[in-house]
Structures are given as C-alpha cells and as structure tokens.
Amino acid sequence: MAEHAHDIAKHVKVYIVIFAVLMVLTLVTVGVSYLELSIMSAVIVAMFVASIKGSLVACYFMHLIDERKIIYWVLALTVFFFIVLMAIPSLDVHSGEGVVVNR
Amino acid sequence: MSTDHHHNPGFIAKYVFSVDHKVIGIQYAVTALLFLFFGFCLMMMMRFQLAYPGEEIPVIGGLLAGALDPDTGGFLHNLAASLVSSDGFLLPEGYNVLGAMHGTIMVFLGVVPLAVGGFGNYVMPLQIGAPDMAFPKLNMASYWVFLAGGIVMLVSFFLPQGAAQSGWTSYPPLSVISPGQTMWLIGMVLLITSSLLGSVNFIVTIIHLRAEGLSFFRLPFFVWAQFVTAFLLLLAFPPLEAAGVLQLMDRVAGTSFFMPTGLVVANEVLNVAGEGNPLLWQHLFWFLAHPEVYVLILPALGIVAEVIANNTRKPLWGYRSMVYSTIFLGFMSFIVWAHHMFMTGMGETMSIFFQTTTMIISVPSVIILTALVISLWGSSIRFTVPMLFALSFLPMFAIGGLTGLPLGLAAADIHLHDTYYVIGHFHYVVAPGTLMALFAGIYYWYPKATGRKMNTMLGHMHFWGSFIFLNAVFMPMFFQGMAGVSRRLYDQTLYYHGDAVQSLTRMSSWGAWCLGIAQIPFIINFFASLWMGKKANDNPWEATTLEWSTPTPPPHGNFTTVPVVVCGPYEYSPPDKPDGFTPQMTANA
Amino acid sequence: MSVAEIKYIDKPHPITGLTNGKLGIWLFLASEVMLFGALFSSLILLRVGSSDWPHGKNILDVPLATLNTIILITSSVTMVMAWASLKMDRFDKFKLYMGATIALSCAFLVIKFFEYSPKFSHYEAFLKPAAVSKYEDHLTGKASISGHIEKQTDDEIVFKPDTPKGDHGADHGAEHDGHAEHAEITIDRADIHRLTSFGPWHSNFLGIYFTMTGLHGLHIIGGIVVNAWLLFPGSVMFRKERERFEGRVECAGLYWHFVDLVWIFLFPTLYLL
Numbered sequence: 001m002a003e004h005a006h007d008i009a010k011h012v013k014v015y016i017v018i019f020a021v022l023m024v025l026t027l028v029t030v031g032v033s034y035l036e037l038s039i040m041s042a043v044i045v046a047m048f049v050a051s052i053k054g055s056l057v058a059c060y061f062m063h064l065i066d067e068r069k070i071i072y073w074v075l076a077l078t079v080f081f082f083i084v085l086m087a088i089p090s091l092d093v094h095s096g097e098g099v100v101v102n103r
Numbered sequence: 104m105s106t107d108h109h110h111n112p113g114f115i116a117k118y119v120f121s122v123d124h125k126v127i128g129i130q131y132a133v134t135a136l137l138f139l140f141f142g143f144c145l146m147m148m149m150r151f152q153l154a155y156p157g158e159e160i161p162v163i164g165g166l167l168a169g170a171l172d173p174d175t176g177g178f179l180h181n182l183a184a185s186l187v188s189s190d191g192f193l194l195p196e197g198y199n200v201l202g203a204m205h206g207t208i209m210v211f212l213g214v215v216p217l218a219v220g221g222f223g224n225y226v227m228p229l230q231i232g233a234p235d236m237a238f239p240k241l242n243m244a245s246y247w248v249f250l251a252g253g254i255v256m257l258v259s260f261f262l263p264q265g266a267a268q269s270g271w272t273s274y275p276p277l278s279v280i281s282p283g284q285t286m287w288l289i290g291m292v293l294l295i296t297s298s299l300l301g302s303v304n305f306i307v308t309i310i311h312l313r314a315e316g317l318s319f320f321r322l323p324f325f326v327w328a329q330f331v332t333a334f335l336l337l338l339a340f341p342p343l344e345a346a347g348v349l350q351l352m353d354r355v356a357g358t359s360f361f362m363p364t365g366l367v368v369a370n371e372v373l374n375v376a377g378e379g380n381p382l383l384w385q386h387l388f389w390f391l392a393h394p395e396v397y398v399l400i401l402p403a404l405g406i407v408a409e410v411i412a413n414n415t416r417k418p419l420w421g422y423r424s425m426v427y428s429t430i431f432l433g434f435m436s437f438i439v440w441a442h443h444m445f446m447t448g449m450g451e452t453m454s455i456f457f458q459t460t461t462m463i464i465s466v467p468s469v470i471i472l473t474a475l476v477i478s479l480w481g482s483s484i485r486f487t488v489p490m491l492f493a494l495s496f497l498p499m500f501a502i503g504g505l506t507g508l509p510l511g512l513a514a515a516d517i518h519l520h521d522t523y524y525v526i527g528h529f530h531y532v533v534a535p536g537t538l539m540a541l542f543a544g545i546y547y548w549y550p551k552a553t554g555r556k557m558n559t560m561l562g563h564m565h566f567w568g569s570f571i572f573l574n575a576v577f578m579p580m581f582f583q584g585m586a587g588v589s590r591r592l593y594d595q596t597l598y599y600h601g602d603a604v605q606s607l608t609r610m611s612s613w614g615a616w617c618l619g620i621a622q623i624p625f626i627i628n629f630f631a632s633l634w635m636g637k638k639a640n641d642n643p644w645e646a647t648t649l650e651w652s653t654p655t656p657p658p659h660g661n662f663t664t665v666p667v668v669v670c671g672p673y674e675y676s677p678p679d680k681p682d683g684f685t686p687q688m689t690a691n692a
Numbered sequence: 693m694s695v696a697e698i699k700y701i702d703k704p705h706p707i708t709g710l711t712n713g714k715l716g717i718w719l720f721l722a723s724e725v726m727l728f729g730a731l732f733s734s735l736i737l738l739r740v741g742s743s744d745w746p747h748g749k750n751i752l753d754v755p756l757a758t759l760n761t762i763i764l765i766t767s768s769v770t771m772v773m774a775w776a777s778l779k780m781d782r783f784d785k786f787k788l789y790m791g792a793t794i795a796l797s798c799a800f801l802v803i804k805f806f807e808y809s810p811k812f813s814h815y816e817a818f819l820k821p822a823a824v825s826k827y828e829d830h831l832t833g834k835a836s837i838s839g840h841i842e843k844q845t846d847d848e849i850v851f852k853p854d855t856p857k858g859d860h861g862a863d864h865g866a867e868h869d870g871h872a873e874h875a876e877i878t879i880d881r882a883d884i885h886r887l888t889s890f891g892p893w894h895s896n897f898l899g900i901y902f903t904m905t906g907l908h909g910l911h912i913i914g915g916i917v918v919n920a921w922l923l924f925p926g927s928v929m930f931r932k933e934r935e936r937f938e939g940r941v942e943c944a945g946l947y948w949h950f951v952d953l954v955w956i957f958l959f960p961t962l963y964l965l
C-alpha cells in the first residue's frame with residue numbers, strides 16, 4: 001500500500017497509545033490474579049483481558065483493522081476450524097463414562 | 104528479477120538443488136515412486152506371513168537370518184533382528200514394524216508426495232500459465248525437508264530399536280512405550296513441515312499467478328483439487344504436528360500427556376506422573392487424518408477429470424457442481440473425524456453428530472463421481488492407456504466409497520471396526536482408486552515432461568494386470584472382515600473364525616505377489632521410454648489446457664509467450680468445429 | 693517484461709492488493725493458529741481431566757514472566773516502529789529500532805533461561821498414602837513435599853521444604869509470613885512413591901508449560917534469526933529494491949506480532965490461572 005509519510009506519522013502515534021494500553025492491561029491481569037477470585041471468574045477475566053490485548057496487537061500492530069478482504073476470508077476460515085479444534089475438550093468431557101480414565 | 108535468467112546454471116543447480124517447479128516436481132515424483140515401491144515390498148513380505156504363518160520367508164527370510172550372525176555389521180544386524188527369527192520367519196514384532204511402516208510410507212511418503220508434490224508441482228503452474236511457483240526457493244526447501252523426513256524413516260529400520268511398530272495411527276499408550284517410535288515422530292515432524300511449506304506456496308501461486316483471463320471458473324478441475332487440498336494440508340496438519348510434539352515429549356522428556364495413571368508395563372507400574380489422556384491423541388490424530396484421506400483422493404479425482412475430459416472429447420458434465428462439491432468436501436472433512444472413534448465410548452449426542460456429518464460428506468463425493476460418469480455419456484471414447492486407468496478408477500472408487508458408509512454408522516461399526524473390512528474399504532479408495540488415477544496421470548503427462556510417449560502395449564499389460572490383481576488383493580478382505588478377522592493380526596489361523604477364511608487370505612496374498620509382477624511392464628516402460636519412446640509433439644493428446652500449449656518439455660519459465668486465456672478448460676468439440684478443440688490459450692505475441 | 697518473471701514479489705496484485713509474500717505469511721500464520729490452537733485445546737482437556745491441577749502462580753515465577761510480557765510487547769512496538777521508519781524513509785532509525793527488537797528478544801530468552809533453570813533443582817516428593825501422616829506438618833501439596841535436596845543417601849533424603857503457598861498453605865501462611873526459615877527434614881526413601889524435579893516430567897501442568905513455552909521460545913529464536921538477517925546482510929536490498937525490502941520487513945513484523953500474541957494468551961493461561 002502506498003502510504004504517505006504523514007499517514008505513517010499518524011500511525012506512530014497510535015502505536016504509542018496502544019503500547020500504553022497494553023502495559024496497563026498487563027498490570028491489570030497480574031493484579032487481578034492476586035484477588036483470589038473463584039476459578040470461573042478468574043478464567044473469564046483473564047481471557048477477557050487477553051482477548052482485548054490480542055485484538056489490539058492484531059488490529060493495530062498487524063494492521064488487521066484495515067486489511068484486504070482476502071486476508072479476512074483466510075482468517076475467517078481459520079477461526080472456524082480453530083473453534084472446531086477448541087471443541088475437542090468438550091467432546092471428551094460430555095461424552096460420559098469410560099472416556100477419561102484417571103484413577 | 105531481470106538479472107537471473109539467460110545464464111547457464113551448472114548441473115547441480117539445474118537438476119539437484121533446482122528451484123524450477125518442473126525439476127522439483129519430477130524429484131518429488133521419482134522419490135515418491137521409489138517409496139511406493141518400497142512400501143509395497145514391505146507389504147509383500149507381510150502377505151507371506153499371513154498366507155503361510157510361521158514358515159520361512161522365501162529368499163528374504165534366509166538373507167535376513169544370515170545377517171543375524173553377530174559378525175555382520177551392526178546396521179544390517181539391527182535390521183534383521185527387528186524383523187526375522189533365526190529360522191527366517193517373520194517375528195510378531197517384525198510384522199508390526201512392517202505394517203506400521205507400510206501405512207506410514209504409503210500415505211505420507213508415497214501417495215501424497217506423488218499426487219501433490221509431484222503432479223501438483225509439475226502440472227499446476229503450467230495449467231494456470233505461471234512461470235513458476237510463487238516462492239521457488241521455498242518449493243525447493245519443501246522437497247529437501249520431505250526427503251530428510253523420508254530418510255529418517257528409512258534409517259530407523261537400521262537402528263538397534265528398529266522402526267516404529269504402532270501402526271500408522273501411533274495410538275498411545277502403546278506407541279509411547281514401544282521401541283522405534285521416536286524416529287517416526289521426528290520423521291513426521293519433518294514431513295509435516297515440508298507439506299506446510301508446500302501448501303502455502305500452492306495457495307499463493309493459484310491465487311496470484313493465474314494467467315490473464317484465467318478466472319477461477321476457467322481453472323482446470325485438477326487445479327481446483329490442488330487448491331482445496333492445499334488448504335486441507337495447511338490447516339489440518341498443524342494439530343498433528345502439535346500431537347507429534349506432545350508424543351515426542353512423552354517419549355524423550357518423560358511427560359505423560361497420553362499416559363493414564365497407574366499404567367502397568369511389564370508387571371510394573373510405570374514411573375510417570377500419569378493423568379494423561381490417550382484419547383487426546385486420537386482426536387488430534389484424526390483431526391488431521393480424516394482431511395488427509397481427502398488429500399489422498401482429491402488430486403486423484405483431479406487427474407481423472409482431466410483425462411476423462413480429454414478422451415471423451417467433451418466438456419466435463421457439471422463442472423461447476425464438481426467445483427462446489429470439492430469445496431464443500433474440504434470444508435466438511437474437518438468435522439467428521441470422530442467417526443474413527445465410535446468405539447471409544449463417546450456419548451450418544453456426539454456419535455449422532457458425527458454419523459450425521461459423515462453421511463452428509465458422502466453427498467458431494469457422490470456428486471463428483473456422478474458428474475464424471477455422466478461425462479462419459481454419448482461420447483466416442485478414445486481408449487488410450489491413461490483413459491483405461493481413469494475409467495477403472497470410477498467403479499473402484501465407488502466400491503471404496505460405498506463400503507465406507509456402514510463404517511460411518513455406529514451400529515454397523517461395532518461389528519466392522521478394526522477388521523479387515525476397514526482395510527478393504529480404505530484400500531479400495533487409496534489403492535485401486537488413487538493409485539490407478541496416479542498411473543493415469545503418469546501415462547498422461549509423461550510425454551509433456553520427457554518429450555516421449557510411453558509404450559501402449561506395455562501400458563495395456565500393466566493396466567490389465569493391475570486392474571485384475573488389485574481386485575484380487577482387496578475384494579477378499581471384505582469377506583474376511585465380515586467374518587470377524589481383525590486387522591493388524593499376525594496369524595489369523597490361531598482363531599477358529601480366522602482359520603475358516605484362511606483361503607481368502609491366501610488368495611489375497613497371491614493377488615499381491617501377482618500385482619507385484621504386473622508392475623514389471625510399468626517399470627520397464629517408465630525407463631525404456633525415456634530413450635525409446637515415440638517422440639511426442641507439444642500436444643500429443645490434442646488437449647485444451649495450458650500445459651499443452653507450451654513446448655515439450657517446457658523451457659525454464661514455462662511459456663515462450665505470455666499466455667492469455669480465452670475460454671473455459673474443456674472446450675472440446677465446439678459447435679464450430681465438432682471434431683476439434685479450442686485451446687484455452689491464445690499466443691499473445 | 694520477461695515471460696519467466698514471477699510477478700507480485702514487490703508490487704501488490706491488482707485484485708487481492710497483496711504481494712506474494714504478504715499473502716504467504718498470513719497463510720503461514722493461519723497454520724500457526726492451528727498449531728498453537730491444538731496445544732491450547734490439549735491444555736484445556738488435560739486440565740479438565742486432572743484431579744489436581746496446580747495454580748500456575750504457586751509453581752511458576754510470575755514476576756519474571758510479567759517482566760517478559762512487558763519486554764515482548766515492547767519488542768513488538770519497536771518492530772512496528774522499525775517498519776514505520778522505513779516507510780518514512782529513515783533508514784538510520786530502522787536500524788536502531790530493529791536492533792532494539794533483537795536486543796529485547798534476546799533479553800526475553802535470557803530471562804526465560806533464568807526462569808527455567810531453578811526448576812531442575814527444585815524437587816517434589818510424592819509420599820505413599822500410608823506415610824502421609826508421618827510428615828503431616830511439612831506437607832506442601834495434598835500428599836507431597838516440595839523443596840530442595842540438601843543431602844541424599846541410599847535410604848534417606850535430607851530435604852529443605854518450601855514454605856507452603858497458595859490454597860494448601862493458607863493456614864500456615866499467616867504464621868510464617870512467607871519467608872520463615874523451614875528446618876531441614878529427613879524423608880525415608882521407603883515413604884516416597886515418586887521423587888521428581890520440577891522438570892516437564894513432574895506433572896502434566898509442567899509438561900505442557902515446558903512444551904508450550906519451549907515451542908514459543910523456538911519461535912522467538914526463529915524471529916531473531918530473521919530479524920538479524922534483515923538488519924545486517926539482508927538490508928542491502930533497501931537500496932536496490934526498496935519496496936521488496938519493505939515488504940520483507942512487514943512480513944517479519946507480522947510474524948513477530950503473532951509470536952507476541954501467542955505469548956499474550958500463554959501468560960495468563962499458564963502463570964495466572
């Protein structure tokens with residue numbers, strides 16, 4: 001993409017802001033982990049914060065916020081299969097007896 | 104760049120470390136053919152033990168038993184010790200080695216490298232009018248990493264612990280505790296890396312480097328097949344790579360990702376942390392391995408489509424529905440994997456879900472096959488050698504596909520699971536199916552790659568021998584399996600139900616050896632035609648697709664003029680010239 | 693234009709708007725998503741099936757990992773700045789930022805080393821059920837004592853137990869103030885069911901921790917190699933084929949941000965939960 005120097009200069013400002021936000025969010029997750037929340041809420045908070053951080057990195061540093069259509073398509077496909085992959089544990093847990101042999 | 108052509112690269116740069124997709128394609132194809140032959144030899148040895156349990160293997164048994172002599176060199180001794188007894192018959196462990204390595208080599212080192220690495224690499228860029236792959240160096244790296252993986256697999260035979268014994272599926276906990284598996288895992292990680300490099304390259308090439316005018320719906324079906332295959336490789340292989348890394352950790356770092364608590368090995372509780380889950384491996388393995396069967400079959404369908412269109416002299420019937428079916432097939436292949444795991448005690452909901460998706464995925468396969476059959480309708484077929492192979496593919500793939508349906512239904516699978524029925528089913532898909540299609544491809548594109556045609560007479564001998572004996576090998580397996588004979592069984596005569604059908608096993612074994620003999624005309628033909636074959640012109644089959652509009656064999660850069668595409672891929676017998684055809688490409692001089 | 697020329701290595705394709713390299717790197721990242729996805733999925737499955745999954749923060753070094761998080765995020769920023777400097781025609785600043793990125797990545801690995809190494813001299817003795825009551829006062833886990841080995845003989849181990857932390861040690865915590873000296877104890881080998889250091893073999897938690905952070909570490913090393921190449925020998929391309937060089941830096945950046953992104957998820961899942 002033929003971006004002009006002043007566009008880039010604007011980008012740079014954004015990068016700095018994102019950097020600051022990421023730092024704050026890092027401290028937030030670490031801080032929250034000392035609150036002794038129940039495991040369920042701890043997972044939710046941690047994943048929520050991580051998702052925000054991840055999206056910021058993807059959107060601004062990787063410029064996904066303003067990317068070509070075909071990349072969105074590739075990623076949409078990947079996300080679909082990623083979700084399928086993430087379903088594996090639930091497959092195992094809900095399938096009842098005789099599957100997880102722990103003891 | 105404008106600096107790097109018009110110079111004469113040396114022999115090594117031109118034929119060994121070449122970045123030209125045509126050379127790499129041929130390297131892939133030749134290596135894969137050698138591996139296919141090797142994998143087949145392993146199977147011929149196994150078939151002897153099955154047919155004549157506990158007897159000395161002719162010739163090879165004696166040779167190997169001779170190497171058992173402690174004076175022989177270490178490597179040969181290792182090989183022999185892992186396979187045969189001092190009387191020259193196959194050991195049970197040796198049987199397991201041969202079975203596991205046959206499966207692994209056939210799938211990952213034989214069929215896929217030939218279909219994707221060989222044909223895909225050689226033909227696809229030509230068919231889309233590209234000068235080369237988008238990343239030629241990556242392409243070369245992909246071949247060399249593949250070769251390294253293959254060598255690791257081969258070397259494992261000669262190490263003290265022997266080659267892997269746990270089947271191509273490598274189910275833990277057995278795979279984690281049996282010898283030889285570490286090399287298998289290292290080899291697999293290399294093979295997976297190679298195919299990831301390849302698939303990125305294929306996708307970018309197809310999206311970016313199509314010739315002017317070559318829209319997606321003017322692509323030959325073969326290119327579509329390669330395109331979908333590349334996505335399967337790209338997204339399904341990484342989970343197996345992850346699983347391979349986890350299993351490698353279990354073996355070398357003493358973790359217990361797949362090891363349940365309290366596992367007793369050789370009368371002792373294994374000293375590991377435990378709490379692992381063997382089924383995790385199965386999920387990750389089949390997450391790859393079901394899409395993998397489409398990797399085995401889609402390129403074959405692509406080849407058959409090309410050959411059929413060319414020899415019926417008609418456009419393919421239902422080209423678009425074939426394309427949509429292929430895409431749908433690729434998509435669905437990610438959500439059927441657990442039909443390999445009905446017997447693991449999964450819940451009813453899950454089993455219903457996977458039965459349903461499995462039944463759904465059979466629909467697009469049937470559509471493709473039907474379209475191909477209907478394409479034959481009302482044409483005056485040219486029965487060339489490639490066409491014979493392509494035609495035989497149709498019924499044999501149909502048998503393979505239809506016998507799969509009962510396996511996708513949990514109730515029937517209770518009886519059939521892990522029997523020879525399964526072996527029969529998937530071999531009809533991959534051997535009489537894919538292998539026949541790959542042979543069709545070899546006879547079809549050989550003139551383009553070498554400038555000479557293969558001999559027709561030898562081709563006919565090869566075809567009829569293969570056709571008859573492939574069926575002789577695999578048809579009995581259905582009956583054996585329905586009689587309850589388990590797969591991966593060293594000696595079925597030890598069981599009443601097995602002994603009762605031993606004659607079928609013998610038939611299958613004799614079929615396999617005759618099949619071996621039937622390959623002799625092919626081997627002669629393949630080499631002799633290089634020098635003695637009839638000279639082929641640029642377009643010996645009078646075909647339409649782009650690879651036939653360049654010189655034979657194609658020069659570096661593939662095309663002498665910039666190709667511009669003016670029509671669809673199969674404009675045979677157009678209204679204005681019923682006996683002719685319209686090539687896709689016009690020269691844009 | 694020659695027929696043999698591969699197009700779109702420096703200029704974007706008119707329809708997709710991407711160069712070959714950029715499309716390729718995104719496809720590669722898609723496969724990486726599936727690779728790490730499979731590992732995360734495995735982690736969840738193992739954790740759900742486990743009877744005694746530890747709290748990461750009781751075993752792992754959270755301060756060091758936090759520092760590493762900060763370092764890695766910073767390196768992502770310097771990476772994107774390196775690319776932006778190129779775009780703004782400031783080759784000198786590109787070198788500076790790229791150098792900083794590499795330095796930060798090396799720092800990450802050094803810290804990782806200091807995080808890994810103590811694990812291998814820190815032990816846990818899992819006791820046989822019958823022996824648990826004998827060591828009741830020193831337990832750090834349900835039926836185990838973790839600590840450092842001071843001396844060992846064929847039938848005894850002199851062990852310096854850790855201060856109990858987290859859930860199990862909630863009642864001890866108040867008395868000992870977290871730093872109290874713990875006396876050495878002697879454990880009979882016959883009472884031990886399994887003695888292990890805190891390496892990957894310790895438990896599935898540490899196993900997956902070492903596997904995932906190790907694989908992530910390999911990605912870091914890969915990134916360092918690529919970035920160092922772009923900074924030194926590869927940068928001559930800047931003068932000859934500027935667009936192509938910018939494209940390479942952009943692709944390396946995408947990869948690097950992805951490595952950062954993976955860490956952003958690894959950090960809470962392994963260390964904090």
Ligand code: HEM
Pocket residue numbers: 143146202203205206207209210214269270271272399526530533534538576589590591592615
């Ligand atoms: C063409 C000649 C072939 C013959 C005679 C043959 C024969 C066999 C037999 C008898 C078995 C079962 C062994 C047992 O369960 O003990 C087997 C297993 C297998 N074959 Fe083949 N096969 C051939 C070609 C192929 C091809 C082309 C492929 C793959 C593309 C293939 C893939 C496999 C796999 C994956 C297994 C399962 C191995 C395991 O149990 O882990 N075979 N083959």
Ligand SMILES: [Cu+2]
Pocket residue numbers: 392393396439440442443
């Ligand atoms: Cu399947």
